[in-house]
Amino acid sequence: MxxxxxxxxxxxxxxxxxxxxxxxxxxxxxxxxxxxxxxxxxxxGFPPIEMxxxxxxxxxxxxxxxxxxxxxxxxxxxxxxxxxxxxxxxxxxxxxxxxxxxxxxxxxxxxxxxxxxxxxxxxxxxxxxxxxxxxxxxxxxxxxxxxxxxxxxxxxxxxxxxxxxxxxxxxxxxxxxxxxxxxxxxxxxxxxxxxxxxxxxxxxxxxxxxxxxxxxxxxxxxxxxxxxxxxxxxxxxxxxxxxxxxxxxxxxxxxxxxxxxxxxxxxxxxxxxxxxxxxxxxxxxxxxxxxxxxxxxxxxxxxxxxxxxxxxxxxxxxxxxxxxxxxxxxxxxxxxxxxxxxxxxxxxxxxxxxxxxxxxxxxxxxxxxPDGEPFPYxxxxxxxxxxxxxxxxxxxxxxxxxxxxxxGISQHGHREALNEREAEITARRSIIEATRGALDTIIAERKLPEGLARFLEARHETRIRALPDPPREGDEHSPATKGASMVREIIGIERAHLHRLLREGKITDETRRRIERDLDLEEAVVNNREKNTPL
Known part of the structure; x- marks a missing residue:
């Protein structure tokens, strides 16, 4: 064993x-x-390993x-x-x-x-x-x-x-x-x-x-x-x-x-x-x-x-x-x-x-x-x-x-990826805009407090503004690629400050884990968008 x-x-x-x-x-x-x-x-001396x-x-x-x-x-x-x-x-x-x-x-x-x-x-x-x-x-x-x-x-x-x-x-x-x-x-x-x-x-x-x-x-x-x-x-x-x-x-x-x-x-x-x-x-x-x-x-x-x-x-x-x-x-x-x-x-x-x-x-x-003879060849x-x-x-x-x-097949795939990325951005925008009417209905019918209503509306507008412009062929870098490294750099600064607060005893380990998870999820979103960007 x-x-x-x-x-x-x-x-x-x-x-x-x-x-x-x-x-x-x-x-x-x-x-x-x-x-x-x-x-x-x-x-x-390498141990024989048989599949x-x-x-x-x-x-x-x-x-x-x-x-x-x-x-x-x-x-x-x-x-x-x-x-x-x-x-x-x-x-x-x-x-x-x-x-x-x-x-x-x-x-x-x-x-x-x-x-x-x-x-x-x-x-x-x-x-x-x-x-x-x-x-x-x-x-x-x-x-x-x-x-x-x-x-x-x-x-x-x-x-x-x-x-x-x-x-x-x-x-x-x-x-x-x-x-x-x-x-x-x-x-x-x-x-x-x-x-x-x-x-x-x-x-x-x-x-x-x-x-x-x-x-x-x-x-x-x-x-x-x-x-x-x-x-x-x-x-x-x-x-x-x-x-x-x-x-x-x-x-x-x-x-x-x-x-x-x-x-x-x-x-x-x-x-x-x-x-x-x-x-x-x-x-x-x-x-x-x-x-x-x-x-x-x-x-x-x-x-x-x-x-x-x-x-x-x-x-x-x-x-x-x-x-x-x-x-x-x-x-x-x-x-x-x-x-x-x-x-x-x-x-x-x-x-x-x-x-x-x-x-x-x-x-x-x-x-x-079945007759006991070796399997041929x-x-x-x-x-x-x-x-x-x-x-x-x-x-x-x-x-x-x-x-x-x-x-020249890669060029075909590259153009196809550009079109797919453009369709993705359009779909993201359509999904967010489609919820605008539902959001207004929820706020009106449930008579949400003004602070909560503003929070939901701000989230909606932030998601709309965060969408990049559709990529264009010939661009050296897509918007997602341009911003990804900067976002990661900012997240790195936030992590350093988070661990400084932990070392100074101003927050507990449990608090650090919750905040760190949010940063990890945000970085994962950035990496995912950059990975799926054709340029």
Whole structure:
């Protein structure tokens, strides 16, 4: 127990140092985490740390998927359902079949083994591509499609993986039966996820305690995932459905206190999970190499190079026809969804980074078949899967920024962000002005004292005056950016005076905490507005 605790502290310490390094290098944290993990894995005396695949799939995957579902807009998910489904279902199936066919013909792998490998490496990761894409200020719709794909593609891949492992184990496979099972699992998990989301919100509303509500929110993804997974499904679709249901129905049912504390809790939890996952992936290299010494190095390298090329090429081969053929064949699609620029399609094709789920599924391969024979090509599949993860994370992760700049996509995202910021300011003004009539009615009907009425009116006018002017393209800095540093400086002066009063004994610690909380909330508002300002 002591050794496990010390190892956990070591991993968290390394993670904190790696995150600081990534910020200094202005690089996606996932790349630094993986690189640091690989380097430390081969340091003499460093304790071997082995990832438990069951822990990833049953303990780590549910909160990751649920959190992404809650942060996803149901309205935007629904309006982009066609491209999301084409990627999360169509592209995953296409990539799986392509990997199986090419590795069978060129590497001599049995068809069943090829499908197992294809199912493992077919789903792009949801964490790393989005982290890189958001840094590059890509257009909002591209981010929505990538996030939606990341939510659903693991479910497709996990179902295909189970069918493929079953085919290798039993030597039998029925396409009609598999297709029927897939549709049944899809519909059943969507219904179950909605039920779990509804139940979660009702229990949280009944609890009416921020700490209990946050605990219930943490339990929700596990209930949504574990039950379908135990019954033979994937669990991913149900977790996504629960997250989307909470995202759409939660704002009016979740209290402000719970929302503020929950945002911090989930932000820290997801950051820890993602960082530890990529670090453990790096640590796993040493374990994988020790397990697979019997596999010829040349065979491993050829398999990694070939499979990596296939998964990258298959995505490009899929996205362009899927984007343009549907519009050529359907006038309804053309009217409802005009053809996007080819640059947008190219960027989506260039974001197929594989991640922790692929490695966890590879490590979860059974050791033996039902007859006691070793699972064929198990070591080669595991090494190839990690090689594909490494190749796509570094190859795509490091080249995506220059590709985006070359295509000029960031400029599109920048203009879009300006429009969004202008719409936000307009919405804020509309909300405040809409309450003016209600405020006058409240003052008149309730016959409020003059002092209280003036206080409410002054608050209303202060909020109107605090709104910045809409940003204009070409401005070096937005109003929010100009004022943020000055407001923080003033708040810093107020904090210094507050602590001076405390040291002089003029106020108590409890008073200091109340005043400090108000200053913290004000600074958080300033930081939030500056963070969401496009300039």
């Amino acid at each position: 002591t050794e496990t605790f010390l190892t956990s502290l070591l991993v968290l310490t390394v993670m904190a140092a790696s995150a600081a390094l990534a910020r200094r290098l202005v690089t996606a944290p996932a790349i630094v985490f993986l690189m640091v993990g690989i380097m430390l894995a081969f340091v003499p 438990q695949p069951e822990s990833v799939l049953l303990m780590v995957l549910p909160p990751l998927i649920y959190s992404a579902g809650v942060s996803m807009s149901w309205r935007e998910f629904k309006s982009n359902l066609r491209p999301i489904a084409l990627l999360a279902i169509g592209c995953v199936i296409f990539t799986t079949c392509t990997v199986a066919a090419v590795t069978h013909w060129l590497l001599g792998l049995p068809w069943g083994v090829g499908f197992v490998l294809g199912a493992i490496v077919s789903p792009p990761d949801v964490v790393a591509p989005l982290a890189i894409a958001k840094r590059l200020h890509l257009p909002h719709r591209i981010l929505v499609i990538l996030e939606g794909e990341g939510l659903a593609n693991d479910a497709t891949a996990l179902i295909l993986y189970r069918f493929a492992v079953l085919a290798v184990s039993t030597g039998a496979f029925s396409l009609p039966s598999a297709a029927g099972s897939f549709i049944f699992i899809l519909l059943g998990e969507i219904a179950f996820g909605i039920i779990v989301g509804w139940l979660s919100l009702r229990l949280r509303q009944w609890a009416h305690d921020a700490r209990v509500e946050i605990l219930l929110s943490l339990l929700t993804p596990y209930l949504a995932y574990w039950v379908p997974e135990h019954l033979g499904g994937s669990g991913v679709i149900a977790t996504v459905a629960a997250g989307l249901y909470v995202s759409w129905n939660g704002p009016l049912l979740i209290s402000a206190a719970t929302r503020l504390q929950g945002i911090f809790f989930w932000d820290l939890a997801i950051w820890l999970i993602e960082g530890v996952l990529f670090l453990l992936m790096g640590f796993e290299v040493r374990v994988l190499m020790e397990k697979a010494k019997a596999v010829p190095v040349s065979q491993v390298l050829v398999a990694i190079a070939l499979t990596s090329a296939i998964v990258i090429a298959a995505r490009f081969i899929w996205v362009f026809p899927a984007t343009y053929l549907t519009r050529i064949l359907s006038a309804r699609v053309r009217r409802r969804d005009p053809t996007p620029p080819w640059r947008y399609v190219a960027v989506i094709g260039f974001t197929g980074i594989r991640g922790a789920v692929s490695l966890a599924v590879a490590l979860a391969l059974p050791l033996t078949l 198990r070591d080669l599949i595991q090494l190839t899967s990690f090689g594909v993860i490494f190749a796509t994370l570094f190859g795509i992760g490091l080249t995506l920024p220059p590709v985006v700049n070359l295509l």
